[in-house]
Amino acid sequence: xxxxxxxxxxxxxxxxxxxxxxxxxxxxxxxxxxxxxxxxxxxxxxxxxxxxxxxxxxxxxxxxxxxxxxxxxxxxxxxxxxxxxxxxxxxxxxxxxxxxxxxxxxxxxxxxxxxxxxxxxxxxxxxxxxxxxxxxxxxxxxxxxxxxxxxxxxxxxxxxxxxxxxxxxxxxxxxxxxxxxxxxxxxxxxxxxxxxxxxxxxxxxxxxxxxxxxxxxxxxxxxxxxxxxxxxxxxxxxxxxxxxxxxxxxxxxxxxxxxxx
Numbered sequence: 001x002x003x004x005x006x007x008x009x010x011x012x013x014x015x016x017x018x019x020x021x022x023x024x025x026x027x028x029x030x031x032x033x034x035x036x037x038x039x040x041x042x043x044x045x046x047x048x049x050x051x052x053x054x055x056x057x058x059x060x061x062x063x064x065x066x067x068x069x070x071x072x073x074x075x076x077x078x079x080x081x082x083x084x085x086x087x088x089x090x091x092x093x094x095x096x097x098x099x100x101x102x103x104x105x106x107x108x109x110x111x112x113x114x115x116x117x118x119x120x121x122x123x124x125x126x127x128x129x130x131x132x133x134x135x136x137x138x139x140x141x142x143x144x145x146x147x148x149x150x151x152x153x154x155x156x157x158x159x160x161x162x163x164x165x166x167x168x169x170x171x172x173x174x175x176x177x178x179x180x181x182x183x184x185x186x187x188x189x190x191x192x193x194x195x196x197x198x199x200x201x202x203x204x205x206x207x208x209x210x211x212x213x214x215x216x217x218x219x220x221x222x223x224x225x226x227x228x229x230x231x232x233x234x235x236x237x238x239x240x241x242x243x244x245x246x247x248x249x250x251x252x253x254x255x256x257x258x259x260x261x
Contacts (some may be wrong), residue, residue, distance in 0.1 A: 026244070033241055034234040041238035049216045050224035050239070054201055057132065057220060061139035061200035062193055068140075069147040069192075074177070076148070077155035095145045102141055103209025110137065110210075135211035135218045139200035146199050147192035154188030155181075191254050198250040202243055 034041065041047070076088055094102055110117040111129040120126040128134040162184070166176045182189070204222035211218040213227060221239055228236035 058200040065144040073151035099205025103206035138206040150192030
């Protein structure tokens with residue numbers, strides 16, 4: 001077997017500089033970490049409340065992303081229709097939209113005086129802004145595109161051969177979906193859900209803009225970290241480490257699947 005062509009001499013140097021640029025902030029964070037009283041900092045009531053809110057919000061947002069995102073992914077991957085590019089762009093827009101812009105959009109759409117929020121408040125007494133449900137809505141808004149992208153990519157890679165065979169054997173569309181398509185997507189569904197959960201757990205901009213900073217209700221770990229930066233930097237470092245470990249763990253667990261996308 002012919003050995004692979006060696007890379008240009010400048011390539012490893014440039015790659016090393018890029019890796020240093022990515023790793024240096026993390027090294028700085030770890031270097032300043034208050035290791036001696038880390039457990040004490042992570043055991044405070046503020047951190048426990050923020051962790052509880054974050055887990056509640058992120059898990060609810062993940063469920064919403066799966067329930068709402070799966071039909072979208074199937075529609076984009078298996079059907080061609082007029083305007084499909086616009087729909088795909090709309091679905092993926094939150095991935096590149098500044099989170100604070102997403103929060104502002106949610107506020108003017110679902111706030112008490114928003115396009116839909118005012119109607120919900122007048123007719124049903126439902127107020128989404130500055131509530132735990134509002135935090136879930138904000139997290140779902142930014143997390144669902146990650147699930148849709150993962151599942152749509154997997155569907156396109158899997159092809160339609162097995163589904164066509166099932167159809168020729170008399171299976172209807174719903175039966176084919178539940179007994180053929182979805183079982184083949186177990187890995188992609190898990191990967192998409194994990195990415196959505198990690199993104200929802202780390203959401204800050206849309207949450208603080210739309211749901212605010214209410215301890216015990218909407219103050220998630222990222223929001224608590226931002227608040228602690230001004231009054232208690234050591235607590236902010238401890239919270240940052242917690243979020244860093246979670247994000248790294250999710251990506252490391254999915255390293256093989258992400259590498260094949």
